[in-house]
Amino acid sequence: MYDMSKTEDRESGAPAAAPRPTPYEMIGGKEKIRRIVDRFYDLIDMAPEFQRLRSMHARDLSPMRQSLSSYLGFWLGGPESWQPLKGGGCVMSLHARFLIDQDHAQQWIDAMSRAIDDEGVDPRISNAMKEAMARMCAGMISA
Numbered sequence: 811m812y813d814m815s816k817t818e819d820r821e822s823g824a825p826a827a828a829p830r831p832t833p834y835e836m837i838g839g840k841e842k843i844r845r846i847v848d849r850f851y852d853l854i855d856m857a858p859e860f861q862r863l864r865s866m867h868a869r870d871l872s873p874m875r876q877s878l879s880s881y882l883g884f885w886l887g888g889p890e891s892w893q894p895l896k897g898g899g900c901v902m903s904l905h906a907r908f909l910i911d912q913d914h915a916q917q918w919i920d921a922m923s924r925a926i927d928d929e930g931v932d933p934r935i936s937n938a939m940k941e942a943m944a945r946m947c948a949g950m951i952s953a
């Protein structure tokens with residue numbers, strides 16, 4: 811028989827709510843996030859439709875693979891903190907030095923959506939992620 815003694819609220823005797831998993835836990839943690847980020851940069855590096863976005867990035871994408879993985883872990887409620895590669899500021903202000911237009915933003919959203927879908931993320935998380943990221947991308951447009 812199910813033992814309620816470990817999960818009941820001691821004051822009311824009602825079953826205690828289980829702690830809600832963070833998006834970080836629901837998605838599958840650090841390794842899964844790294845796989846999504848690797849897929850994202852592989853797509854940007856190889857698929858011609860992302861050429862304009864690729865050309866804004868440094869030749870060596872390894873530092874970005876590390877920084878974006880770390881940022882997304884932090885953003886999704888994981889235990890790690892995020893430190894930008896150089897300088898400080900929030901992720902939005904770090905994009906202010908780039909001339910980002912609607913097409914760049916759309917390429918970013920398309921590549922990230924494909925990476926998320928290719929890695930098979932729970933739709934309850936993936937849809938919320940895509941919507942929040944699209945809002946961030948819209949806020950980064952400066953040209």
Ligand code: HEM
Pocket residue numbers: 863866867868869874877878881893894895896901904905908910914915918943946947948950951
């Ligand atoms: C509007 C679409 C976006 C464009 C065109 C864009 C472009 C860029 C570029 C060119 C860099 C620097 C790359 C390099 O130095 O090689 C960068 C860095 C970065 N981007 Fe974006 N980005 C976009 C959206 C986003 C979004 C939505 C996020 C977060 C969800 C994000 C997270 C980051 C992070 C974490 C870095 C590294 C910053 C650092 O560590 O200094 N970007 N981005």
